[in-house]
Amino acid sequence: MMMWVMGSVLFAYAGMLGLCQGLERHYKQVWNRTCPPVLRVGLRAAGWLALLASLVLCALAWGWAMGPVAWFAVMSLAGMVLVLLLPYWPRLAVGLVAAVPVWGLMLL
Amino acid sequence: MKNTFTQSMAWLHTWAGLIFGWLLFAIFVTGTLAVFDKELDHWMQPEIPATEVPQADAARRAIAYLQAHEPQAGNWGISLPSERSPGLRVSTGERRHGPTVQLDPRTGEAIEVRDSVGGNFFFRFHFTLDLPRNWGIFVVGALALVMLAALVTGIVIHKKIFKEFFTFRPNKGQRSWLDFHNASAVLLLPFHLMITYTGLVIFMLIYIPAGVDALFAGDNRAYFQAQGNTRLEQPRGLARQPAALVDVAPLLAQAEARLGPIGGLNIRNPNTAAARIEIRPGLGNRIALGKGQAMVFDGVSGQLLGDVAEWRAAPLTQRVMAGLHFAQFGGYPMRWLYFVCGLVSCLMIASGLVLFCVKRGRKYASAEASVRRWYRVAEVCNVGFVSGLLLACVGLLWASRVLPVELAQRESWEVRAFFGVWLLALLHAGIRPVRRAWVEQLLLTAFLCIGLGALGGLGDAMRLGVVACALVLGVLLGLLAWRVWQAQWVPQKARAGRRMEAGA
Numbered sequence: 365m366m367m368w369v370m371g372s373v374l375f376a377y378a379g380m381l382g383l384c385q386g387l388e389r390h391y392k393q394v395w396n397r398t399c400p401p402v403l404r405v406g407l408r409a410a411g412w413l414a415l416l417a418s419l420v421l422c423a424l425a426w427g428w429a430m431g432p433v434a435w436f437a438v439m440s441l442a443g444m445v446l447v448l449l450l451p452y453w454p455r456l457a458v459g460l461v462a463a464v465p466v467w468g469l470m471l472l
Numbered sequence: 473m474k475n476t477f478t479q480s481m482a483w484l485h486t487w488a489g490l491i492f493g494w495l496l497f498a499i500f501v502t503g504t505l506a507v508f509d510k511e512l513d514h515w516m517q518p519e520i521p522a523t524e525v526p527q528a529d530a531a532r533r534a535i536a537y538l539q540a541h542e543p544q545a546g547n548w549g550i551s552l553p554s555e556r557s558p559g560l561r562v563s564t565g566e567r568r569h570g571p572t573v574q575l576d577p578r579t580g581e582a583i584e585v586r587d588s589v590g591g592n593f594f595f596r597f598h599f600t601l602d603l604p605r606n607w608g609i610f611v612v613g614a615l616a617l618v619m620l621a622a623l624v625t626g627i628v629i630h631k632k633i634f635k636e637f638f639t640f641r642p643n644k645g646q647r648s649w650l651d652f653h654n655a656s657a658v659l660l661l662p663f664h665l666m667i668t669y670t671g672l673v674i675f676m677l678i679y680i681p682a683g684v685d686a687l688f689a690g691d692n693r694a695y696f697q698a699q700g701n702t703r704l705e706q707p708r709g710l711a712r713q714p715a716a717l718v719d720v721a722p723l724l725a726q727a728e729a730r731l732g733p734i735g736g737l738n739i740r741n742p743n744t745a746a747a748r749i750e751i752r753p754g755l756g757n758r759i760a761l762g763k764g765q766a767m768v769f770d771g772v773s774g775q776l777l778g779d780v781a782e783w784r785a786a787p788l789t790q791r792v793m794a795g796l797h798f799a800q801f802g803g804y805p806m807r808w809l810y811f812v813c814g815l816v817s818c819l820m821i822a823s824g825l826v827l828f829c830v831k832r833g834r835k836y837a838s839a840e841a842s843v844r845r846w847y848r849v850a851e852v853c854n855v856g857f858v859s860g861l862l863l864a865c866v867g868l869l870w871a872s873r874v875l876p877v878e879l880a881q882r883e884s885w886e887v888r889a890f891f892g893v894w895l896l897a898l899l900h901a902g903i904r905p906v907r908r909a910w911v912e913q914l915l916l917t918a919f920l921c922i923g924l925g926a927l928g929g930l931g932d933a934m935r936l937g938v939v940a941c942a943l944v945l946g947v948l949l950g951l952l953a954w955r956v957w958q959a960q961w962v963p964q965k966a967r968a969g970r971r972m973e974a975g976a
Binding site for chain 2: 365366369380383384387389390425426429430433434436437438440441443444446447448450451452
């Protein structure tokens with residue numbers, strides 16, 4: 365169960381990060397340049413997909429009754445962490461997404 | 473009157489948020505702490521051993537103790553050790569109102585445990601503010617309505633919900649406070665709305681009794697029985713015939729297979745032919761709050777007499793909403809999610825309160841004396857109700873360990889310590905410059921949190937968890953105090969610099 369819980373948190377963070385970086389203002393905040401339109405659409409799509417993956421992982425951890433409750437909480441808290449990291453350490457906030465493949469390796 | 477709709481909503485949000493925010497902060501903090509009420513109970517009563525005894529063995533020992541000491545009692549209540557609450561409690565009398573004895577689950581011997589309000593105080597304060605029960609429920613219900621209004625008006629007046637979804641600009645004074653207030657409110661909006669609304673639904677029958685009044689002539693018990701929670705009639709004559717009690721272990725196993733982890737059991741008319749064994753599930757086996765549910769067995773033959781009732785759609789909805797609020801389901805990971813969400817809610821309310829003063833500070837500094845006095849009241853209350861309440865909460869934990877164990881009416885002294893510390897904090901805020909008051913109270917709270925481990929309770933994982941969590945919160949509060957202290961000197965230095973320029 366703990367692996368699913370961790371995965372749901374990481375994917376929720378990745379999802380929020382994708383949606384955030386899909387916004388002009390925040391892409392510029394991290395990379396100091398404008399975002400190509402194709403990339404912006406890609407980031408947003410990836411963000412929504414990651415949030416969906418987080419829902420599935422929550423359901424694996426808690427079942428389909430409790431899973432969605434936890435999903436809302438992990439999305440909210442992941443968003444909160446991102447918002448607090450972004451102005452202080454923008455590159456770190458983006459770099460944290462590297463935890464997702466690490467988690468994937470641990471799962472194997 | 474305010475000109476536009478948005479302006480009147482902003483007015484309502486500002487003033488309702490300020491006046492009721494002080495108590496709402498207290499409700500949210502104690503509610504957040506109540507997520508770990510059993511763990512705090514365990515920490516506050518160090519005499520209870522942390523052991524892992526199989527529930528069947530613990531139940532047998534509890535029954536042996538009751539046979540030896542209370543063979544004639546009409547009802548035996550037994551709370552079994554569980555993951556979150558390793559103690560074994562027995563009581564006699566109806567519905568936990570009788571005298572309660574704590575047993576060692578390993579030996580079945582009674583153990584002396586200090587009287588303590590425990591983490592249960594936070595739970596009770598959360599929905600009654602320690603007022604008489606029904607008064608408190610009405611006051612807290614009214615505050616919950618204000619909270620809902622503040623959430624809705626907040627959504628109305630926040631014009632850039634999606635545009636500023638991820639926006640936080642630190643070190644910009646008022647701008648930063650507003651950003652943080654908005655981000656913590658918007659990102660956790662599902663949690664805020666859920667926790668406030670479901671809080672109201674729990675006491676639905678108290679707040680809006682019209683339905684039960686009309687259909688059941690105001691008889692709540694008749695209403696619950698109509699939902700299928702019928703109590704099996706006890707055959708009167710049999711209660712006088714002595715009979716041997718059946719072994720509970722197989723019944724516990726049967727109930728556990730059906731219900732999941734078991735919370736405890738009641739034995740009615742023990743040692744008679746009318747004996748009934750009611751086995752209750754633990755609260756966290758499903759979202760719906762299963763309070764009052766039990767499987768009923770014949771206490772002599774061990775036959776199953778009554779299963780748990782299946783709720784119909786409407787009562788089930790209410791139970792699920794209550795369960796969403798009580799957060800007993802989903803194990804420790806879910807409990808932590810609720811706890812951290814609760815912490816962010818507290819920060820959201822506190823940042824709103826601070827924002828009120830930050831926004832008006834400069835304006836009121838040049839206002840006339842009477843206006844300045846009201847502004848000062850708001851500042852003092854902010855300190856006293858935010859950092860003062862935190863100080864009172866950690867003060868209660870200290871009181872539970874520091875007060876002499878043999879003190880008469882120890883529990884009420886603990887509560888007095890809580891309110892005493894809170895009152896002192898308010899007075900302290902009243903006589904100190906506001907920034908100083910913030911720093912001093914936050915720093916003291918931080919030290920008390922960090923020092924909690926010095927009071928003991930490092931013996932087992934659960935108590936260690938309480939101490940470790942307090943340590944982390946203490947360090948965070950210390951950082952916060954440091955930040956407030958730092959911010960204090962910047963404008964003064966600037967002012968000093970300006971004065972020097974003027975002098976030169």
